[in-house]
Amino acid sequence: MPNRVPRALVLSAVLLAVLAACVAGCGDSSGPGAGSPSGKLRVVAAEDFWGSIAAQLGGDRVEVTSIITNPAADPHDYEPTSADARTMAAAQIAIVNGIGYDEWASKLLAANPESSRVELNVGEVLGLKDGDNPHQWYSPSSVQRVIDAISAGYKRADPGNDPYFDRQRRKFETEGLAEYDELISQIKASYAGTPVGASESIFEPLAPALGLKLITPKGFMDGIAEGTEPTPADKAGADRQIADNQIAVWVYNSQNATPDVQRLNDAAGAAGIPIATVTETLTPEGASFQDWMSRQLRGLRAALARSGAR
Numbered sequence: 001m002p003n004r005v006p007r008a009l010v011l012s013a014v015l016l017a018v019l020a021a022c023v024a025g026c027g028d029s030s031g032p033g034a035g036s037p038s039g040k041l042r043v044v045a046a047e048d049f050w051g052s053i054a055a056q057l058g059g060d061r062v063e064v065t066s067i068i069t070n071p072a073a074d075p076h077d078y079e080p081t082s083a084d085a086r087t088m089a090a091a092q093i094a095i096v097n098g099i100g101y102d103e104w105a106s107k108l109l110a111a112n113p114e115s116s117r118v119e120l121n122v123g124e125v126l127g128l129k130d131g132d133n134p135h136q137w138y139s140p141s142s143v144q145r146v147i148d149a150i151s152a153g154y155k156r157a158d159p160g161n162d163p164y165f166d167r168q169r170r171k172f173e174t175e176g177l178a179e180y181d182e183l184i185s186q187i188k189a190s191y192a193g194t195p196v197g198a199s200e201s202i203f204e205p206l207a208p209a210l211g212l213k214l215i216t217p218k219g220f221m222d223g224i225a226e227g228t229e230p231t232p233a234d235k236a237g238a239d240r241q242i243a244d245n246q247i248a249v250w251v252y253n254s255q256n257a258t259p260d261v262q263r264l265n266d267a268a269g270a271a272g273i274p275i276a277t278v279t280e281t282l283t284p285e286g287a288s289f290q291d292w293m294s295r296q297l298r299g300l301r302a303a304l305a306r307s308g309a310r
Contacts, residue, residue: 044091046105048282049137052289059168071283098123101134118153125149139205180290183297194309199252199261200224242267248307251276274303
């Protein structure tokens with residue numbers, strides 16, 4: 001994934017995409033009120049991690065399209081196409097992350113208002129605002145609240161099929177998320193209180209659920225996540241924690257390996273600190289939310305075991 005640039009620099013591209021899409025006919029007969037030819041709900045998610053959950057909760061009653069599915073794409077700075085604008089405009093249910101993360105998606109919806117569309121903004125569901133940590137798919141409690149909201153949205157958009165959506169939800173929670181939930185419990189039981197470091201704030205919502213003590217300077221993690229330069233003090237703090245072996249494991253987002261992150265990866269390796277890898281979006285492309293998360297949790301558990309932390 002390319003290094004990030006400040007989000008404001010791509011807003012003009014978003015507006016151009018919206019205009020191009022509208023010229024092509026955003027408000028045609030394929031809009032939300034027209035219904036899907038298959039009779040299924042047309043669901044569009046800005047990002048594939050929410051799209052995967054939405055597809056499993058909706059089962060045979062939905063057709064889910066995720067705009068961002070390429071692991072090389074950066075949702076922070078994504079530049080939508082006119083096809084993306086038409087896809088979003090035709091959604092009967094639209095899911096965006098919000099919290100300042102995917103402003104382009106909210107702008108596409110605002111450019112093509114539709115009273116019948118169910119719009120689910122994760123930040124609004126969670127009561128979060130711009131400036132709060134947007135990476136809430138890494139928070140198990142936030143994921144549960146989004147599950148609740150998506151299920152409720154399906155019932156509003158497709159009345160009469162409540163029992164079906166209830167069954168899909170129970171199946172996802174009890175079967176689909178079984179390993180994910182078990183890994184979280186195992187890590188917390190074995191490694192609660194263990195100090196760890198992370199290259200960016202993507203790991204911040206998960207660490208408390210695992211009982212881990214994330215001690216990397218917040219300014220460093222936020223700067224890397226947002227594509228801004230961390231302060232010299234924050235850089236020095238992250239360097240010192242690794243050099244002094246203050247952390248048991250270093251966690252880094254392999255989709256955003258800036259020079260600062262690469263330097264710290266090398267330092268952790270030289271210090272014998274195990275490294276665990278996470279990614280911002282589903283990897284490999286097409287993976288389910290739970291398979292992706294479980295694989296990352298297994299990697300983190302293995303790194304913690306190698307560190308000797310208990």
